[in-house]
Amino acid sequence: MSQYLQTKNSTRKRGGLLVFIIFHRWVGISTFILLLSLAITGIMLNHTEELKLNQSYIKNTWLQNWYGIKMPQQQNFIKLDNTLIAQIGKKLYLNQSHLLDEKSPLIGSYKSNDFIIIAMKKALYLFTLEGDLIERLDSEKNLPSPISRIGFSELIQNSNQLMIEVNQQYYTSNDDFLSWTKIQSKEFYPLELEDPKNVDKTFYQNAYLGNELNLERVILDLHSGRLLGRFGVYLMDLAAIILIMLGLSGTWIWSRRFRK
Amino acid sequence: MRYIFLFIIIFSSVNAGAKGVYQSNADFLNEVFHNNLPKTQSLWLLNNIKKGAEKILGEKPSQLRIRYWARDQQTAWILEEVGKEKLITVGFLIENNTLKKIKVLAFRESRGWEVKEDFFLEQFFQRRLTSELKLDRNIDGISGATLSVRALKKLSRLALFYHQQVIEKNTL
Numbered sequence: 406m407s408q409y410l411q412t413k414n415s416t417r418k419r420g421g422l423l424v425f426i427i428f429h430r431w432v433g434i435s436t437f438i439l440l441l442s443l444a445i446t447g448i449m450l451n452h453t454e455e456l457k458l459n460q461s462y463i464k465n466t467w468l469q470n471w472y473g474i475k476m477p478q479q480q481n482f483i484k485l486d487n488t489l490i491a492q493i494g495k496k497l498y499l500n501q502s503h504l505l506d507e508k509s510p511l512i513g514s515y516k517s518n519d520f521i522i523i524a525m526k527k528a529l530y531l532f533t534l535e536g537d538l539i540e541r542l543d544s545e546k547n548l549p550s551p552i553s554r555i556g557f558s559e560l561i562q563n564s565n566q567l568m569i570e571v572n573q574q575y576y577t578s579n580d581d582f583l584s585w586t587k588i589q590s591k592e593f594y595p596l597e598l599e600d601p602k603n604v605d606k607t608f609y610q611n612a613y614l615g616n617e618l619n620l621e622r623v624i625l626d627l628h629s630g631r632l633l634g635r636f637g638v639y640l641m642d643l644a645a646i647i648l649i650m651l652g653l654s655g656t657w658i659w660s661r662r663f664r665k
Numbered sequence: 666m667r668y669i670f671l672f673i674i675i676f677s678s679v680n681a682g683a684k685g686v687y688q689s690n691a692d693f694l695n696e697v698f699h700n701n702l703p704k705t706q707s708l709w710l711l712n713n714i715k716k717g718a719e720k721i722l723g724e725k726p727s728q729l730r731i732r733y734w735a736r737d738q739q740t741a742w743i744l745e746e747v748g749k750e751k752l753i754t755v756g757f758l759i760e761n762n763t764l765k766k767i768k769v770l771a772f773r774e775s776r777g778w779e780v781k782e783d784f785f786l787e788q789f790f791q792r793r794l795t796s797e798l799k800l801d802r803n804i805d806g807i808s809g810a811t812l813s814v815r816a817l818k819k820l821s822r823l824a825l826f827y828h829q830q831v832i833e834k835n836t837l
Binding site for chain 2: 531533537538539540541545546547580581583584
């Protein structure tokens, strides 16, 4: 009788162990993808600098949309002969070269024989025709501001008589923009911005959007689960808990087998 | 607890007064020229002048035209250089290739503002430029303000170099 009970007890124990092994196996298989992602992204994040994750940018439109990255509202363009000046957000471009960052909006631009003049609301930039910065003028350099428009007093454009409009007053410079003089002008012919609809924005869209989201952020969000929002974070929490459970259950199964 | 609170108040008030604009460019120029400001002139950084500026800065100058104000053998310069991350604005008065006045006009970094203090700036008084475009005397640094000190040394050398160029061209 006691032998029967011993056999029955042992069978029950073996059956329990078997169930546990099956549970351990399936939980392991079902969370494998998550654990693999956690491990690979973890290794990558440990080597951010070597892998240059913070310098690699995501060009994928779907991911950019997922992160809500879109073109900024501030998009101003000016065409000067063969030169296109573009302001996308705070980034200022001369043709396809990124010149500098300037928050205040682009007001107007003019190309003389010597300079390219770019007027922003609170600053005026002088560039060589090759795009090298000559000088940035602002209120500390006696530039009247905020500039609302730039233009000329006559229809025939004369670079020496470029005027800036500030609070409905007109100023001009006769010494290559070192100083400004207020002038009375009955006529004012402003230089207009280009209608954005007439500009091919493909390059600027790629240049702007392609520099907003770096690989480090995506890997970090993949690691923490934030890529899938709050649900993703809980999912990765669950994966981490399961990883702990697998460790414990694996050890338990191993110890039971070892005892035999 | 009381002492900790007192320390926090003293520390925050000292720090609050540390960065900012100490004097406007216009006020500095009026001070050095006794409210009789000469007209603004400009020095173009081309050819050898650009090379000299590059040697001092260790990189290409950020702009090609520098403003200055001159009377008799004196020139005044307002120059800017990045300390660690932000620009430090410094005013200089130079006479006969010698630094007569140096003043930090604006300091935007969170650390290293001690360079605006007289005890540090006094070291630059009467300094000249050697043929190797270095200052003729060693400038003692300030612990915790290494990058700001470096920026001020560079700007002093630049101002003296630009002054030399203006004198050589007899544009005074």
